[in-house]
Amino acid sequence: MANITMTVNGKSVSGEVEGRTLLVDFLRTDLRLTGTHVGCDTSQCGACTVHVDGIAVKSCTMLAAEADGADVSTIEGQANADGSLSAIQAAFQEHHGLQCGFCTPGMVMAAADLLKKNAKPTEAEVRHHLEGNICRCTGYHNIVKAIMAASGQDVSQLAAE
C-alpha cells in the first residue's frame, strides 16, 4: 500500500492505495465521486474520462499511483462556481445530448478537452475527437450538435430534424 495525494476538483485529497488500484476506483470508491463511470474493460468506451493535469485520460486505464501529485478534474467539478451548468453541460441539456446519462460524464470531459484545444471545431473534428467515447442512446447526433453549440457555433441549420 502507498499513500497518494492529489488535487481533485480543486481540493487536496489523499488516500492509501494498492499498486493495482485504478484511478477510477480511487475516485469512485475512496472519494465517492461516482459520476465517473466504468463501461468497459478494454479502454474503449470512455465513460471514465477525466482530466489529469489538464489532459483527458481514461481513468480506468491509469493507476491511481500514477496520479500521485496530479491535478485531477472530474464531472463533479465541471459546473460553474455558483453551481450553474457550464456552457458544455448547458448545451448538452439544451440540445438533448444525453439520454440514459451513463456515457455523459465522459462525453462532457472529452468535449471540454476538445474545446480547450480547438475553440470552433468542425463536425468532422468533433466526431473524430469522440473516437474513444461510445454512446448507445443518442446516435451521436445531438452530442455533436451540443458540442458545436457549446463552442458558440450556430447549429440550427446543421441537419433537418
Next chain:
Amino acid sequence: MPKDSGIGASSKRREDVRFLTGQGQYTDDINIHGQTYVHFVRSDVAHGKINSIDTSAAEAMPGVVRIFTGADFEGIGGLPCGWQVTDRHGEAMKEPAHPVLAQGKVRHVGDPIAAVIAESLEQARDAGEALNIDIEELPAVVDMKAALSEGSATVHDDLGDNLCYDWGFVEENKGAVDEAIKNAAHVTTLELVNNRLVANPMEPRVAVGDYNRANDESTLYTTSQNPHVIRLLMGAFVLGIPEHKLRVVAPDVGGGFGTKIFHYAEEAFCTFAARQINRPVKWTASRSEAFISDAHGRDHVTKIELALDADNNFTAVRTETLANMGAYLSTFAPSVPTWLHGTLMAGNYKTPLIYVNVKAVFTNTVPVDAYRGAGRPEATYQLERVIDKAARELGVDPIALRRQNFITEFPYATPVAVEYDTGNYVATMDKLEEIADISGFEARRKASEANGKLRGLGVNCYIEACGIAPSNLVGQLGARAGLYDAATVRVNATGSISVMVGAHSHGQGHETAFPQVVAEMLGIDESMIEIVHGDSSKIPFGMGTYGSRSIAVCGSAMVRATEKIINKAKKIASHLLEASEADIELKDGQFTVAGTDKSCAWGDVTLAAYVPHNYPLDNIEPGLEETAFYDPSNFTYPSGAYACEVEVDPDTGKVTVERFSAADDFGNIINPMIVTGQVHGGLAQGIGQALMENCAYDENGQLLSASYMDYAMPRASDVPFYAVDHSCQTPCTHNPLGVKGCGEAGAIGSPPSVVNAVVDALQSAGHNVTHIDMPVSPSRVWAAMNS
C-alpha cells in the same frame, strides 16, 4: 407555433442536471455498509459435464466469506420463462430447467458454475481461481441447422432433441399460401441471416442484494427496466419470497434496449445469498462478463418468398425461420420469433395470404431474447429486403412497387391476426421523398462517382406493434403475465403532485414527458409534478418499459388516474364554490363556475382535500390520490418510411452512410425533442446492425466477439447527422392520448434501407450482387464484389 409547455412541447429534460453533474445514482453507485462482493466463476467451455467442484482450497483463501455452487440451489426454483408458445401441432414448447448456478452440466460459455463471496472483489476473483472444477467437455451445439439434424448432441438431454417448438402462423392459411405461390406470376426468394447482436447498454448490469433480519425483508437493487416484473418472477418462482417481504429497486439505469427486461441469475443469487450470509452482496458485471451473460438479440436464419401477380400486386408471403434460443429460455425469448414477429409479416402492404413457420432451436450459446424491436426488426428486414429484390428482378422502381401495394384503408385486418387502427403510408412516403431529397439522388451519385466511390440509395417502410396487449388476448397467446400498467397520482396538500408510474425510465425522459401530460390536463405548471419510478415499495404496480409501451400503456393509466383526480377535485370545488358539480370547469389551474366569475385555485381545492374544515365529508373522503390500471384494447401501430444513402469504396469494400432520412408516424407526440432523440438512437443501432455489429461464435461455441476489441459498435465518426420528421400523425384511436410509441422504430426501420442501398450501389457499378448478409462489413462487400 411550437408550444412551450404541456403536450407537444419540447420541454428540456429535468433529469439531465443530475446526469450532467455526476449526481446520477446508478446501481453500482450504491454501497451498503458491510457489503460483500461476489464473483461468478463461469464456464469457459460451451458444453460440458460437471464431474466435481472442490471448494476447499478456495474457502481457505483470504477474505472469502462463502462459496456457493449449484448444489446450494437444489430445491430452489430455477429462472422462469414468461411466455409459453404452443406449436403448430398444439403441443406446448419444450421448457428446460434453468438453474441459478449450473447443475450437472454447463451449457454455454459464461454459464455460472460457482459464486465466490469475499470482502473485496479481487479476493473473490483470487478464490475463484483456486476452485478445483472438473468439467468433461462435450460436443458443442452451435449451428442451428446442425442442431436439428439427426444425431446432434443435445443441449438438454431430458428434452430428447434441440427443437424448442415448431410454430406455424396462420396454420389454417398454409395450404392457400402454398397454392398462391405455386400459381404466382413471379416469386422472389431470399435467404438471409438476421445477425446475432449484443444490446450493450453502456452501463453493465449490477445487482446488490440486501437482507434485513429484523423484519425478514429482502431488497434487490438492480439494473432493470421493470422492477415489479423482477419482484414477481424472482419472488414467486425462484426464491419463494412473498411480495410484501421483497423490494426491488431499479434506480438510474444506464440504458436497457431490452436486455435489462429479463430476470437474471445474478439478481436471484445476490438476493438469496444476502439472506444466507446476512450481509449485503454486490455484483458488478465487467463488460467482458456482460458479453457472456447478458441475453443476446436477433439471430434468425430465414428463407422468405414473395409472390406477385402479373400486375406486380403482392399475392402471398411465405417464410421459414430458424430462431436461436441459446442454451436456456430467457424470460420472454419464445415470444420474440413468434407473436412479435409473425404478426408483423404483413408490413405496410395488403398481401392477402401469409404463412410464417418458425423453428426455435436450443444451442450451446448465451440465451437470446428481446433486443430493441424484438421480432419486428426481423420481420421488417425480411419483407423489405425481399420487396427490394423483387423490384430489381422485375425492373420496377422499389418505391413505386411499395406504393402500389400499400394498405390505404383503416382499420385494416391483416391475414396475420392483427388490426391496424390508423396509418397513412402514402403520407410518410411522400414526406420521406421530400426530406431525403430522393429526386436529387442521381446528381449525388454522379458526384460520388467522380470521387471514385459507388453511391447507392435504399428505401424501406416499416410497421411495428407497440404496447402489446390486451392481457386476456396475450394470455391466450401464452404470456404468463398481464400487460397493463398502473399509475398513482398523489396530489399533495399544497397542490404539488407525485405521480408513481409502473414504467421505468432509463434514457427515455419519462421524468420530463409524463409531467407534461398531467400539467396539460390540470393546467398547472410542469414543475409542480414529479415522477416517481423504479421502486416496488413506492409504486402500486407496473409492468415496466419495453416494446415502446411506456406512454401508450402507462401514460394512459396516468391519464385515467388524473381524470379521477379531476372528477374528485371538481366535487370539492363545487362545494367550495357552492355550485353544481356539472357547472365546474377546470382551466389553467383554476376552477370556475360556468357562466359566472366565481373561481377558486387549484391550491385551494388541494388544501381543502387535506385540511377538510370546509369540506363535504358526508359525500367524499378527504385526500386527493387516485390509482388507475390501464389495459389497452389493441396494440398501437407506428409506421414510417426510411431512406439511406451509402458510399462504397470499391477498393476496400468499406461502406459509409452519407445520408439517413426517417419519416415516422407516431400518432400524437408529447415531447418532440425526446421523440427525435429516440429515433436518432434507434437509427444508430440499426445502422450498427446493418454494417458493424456481429456477435459470432466459433464451431466450439467460443464467443469470438467477446469485448469491444471485436464487437464493433458505431462511434461518432461512423454515422451522419440524420434527417428525422414526425409530422405525419395519425393518432391511435384506442388510447386516450392518441400516442403510438417511438422507442424502437429507428432500430426496426433502418437495417433494410442500409442493405438495400449497398446492393443498389454495387449493382449500379455492374456487380451482380443481390444480397449481402449483415453486418455488411468491408470484407463481405469486397468478397461479394469479387465473387
Next chain:
Amino acid sequence: MYNFDFEKPSTIADAVSAMAAEEAQALGGGQTLIPTLKQRLASPSKLVSLSGIAEMKGVCEADGGISVGGATTHATVAAEAGAYPALAALASNIGDPAVRNRGTIGGSLANNDPAACYPSAALASGATIETNSREIAADDYFQGMFTTALEEGEIITNVRFPIPEAASYQKFEQPASRFAMVGVFVAKYVDGVRVAVTGASEDGVFRWTEAEEALSGNFSADAVEGLSVSGDGMISDLHGSGDYRAHLVKVLTKRAVAAAS
C-alpha cells in the same frame, strides 16, 4: 488484476535498477498493459512506471532525423514531430485522444502488437531503437508478433528516425478495436524506398520487399499495380480473411505512395 508493487523512478538509471527485481515489468502509458492486467493475463511482481523520467520525454531534431524519447506520448509526437509529418500524422490517429495522451512510443514498440501503428513507422524508416544498454536497428528489432529483441529488464529510452524525402502512413481500421486491420507505411529515402506493413501478418510487422524494389525504381502507385500479395500467413479472423488483408496491403500501399509528401 493481481496486485503488484509500483515504482516511479525519475531517472533511467533508477528505472534500470528497479527493473532488476524478478518479474518486474516496465509501464509506459499502460494503454495496452493495464487492460491485459485486468484480464489477469499477466502477473508482474512490480510495475516500473517510466512516466516520471524527464530525460525520456520529448521530440528533438538531430543529424537529419528526429529523436523521440521512449516515454513520449502519441499526442506529443503528433504535436511536435512536425519535421517528420508522416510520423506526426500516424501518431495523431492512434487509438483515440485519451489513449494518445497516455500511450507512448516506447510502450508501443516494446509490446509490438501485430496491429499497432508505430512498428510500421519504425521499420519503414529504418529507425534506431535506443535502449538503456545499446542501439538496435529496426530491421533487427521486430521478431514476430509481440516479440522483440529487447532483453529482460531492457528499456527503450529513445527512437531515432531518419527523415525521408517523402512518406505516408495509411491505415484501414479494424471496425471494433480501431487498431490497424492493415496499416502500410511507405518512406522514400535517397537510397531507396521502404514499405512496412502492420496489422496483416501472423508474424507481425514486415517489409514488403517486392513493393520496395518496384517503388525504388518508380515511385508511383502504378509501380505496385502488377504486384500481388499472398494471403498465406496473413491474419484471418472475424473481420476479414487473409486474402482480404493481402488485398488491403496493396490498396493501402498505392494510397500511401499517392499521398506521400
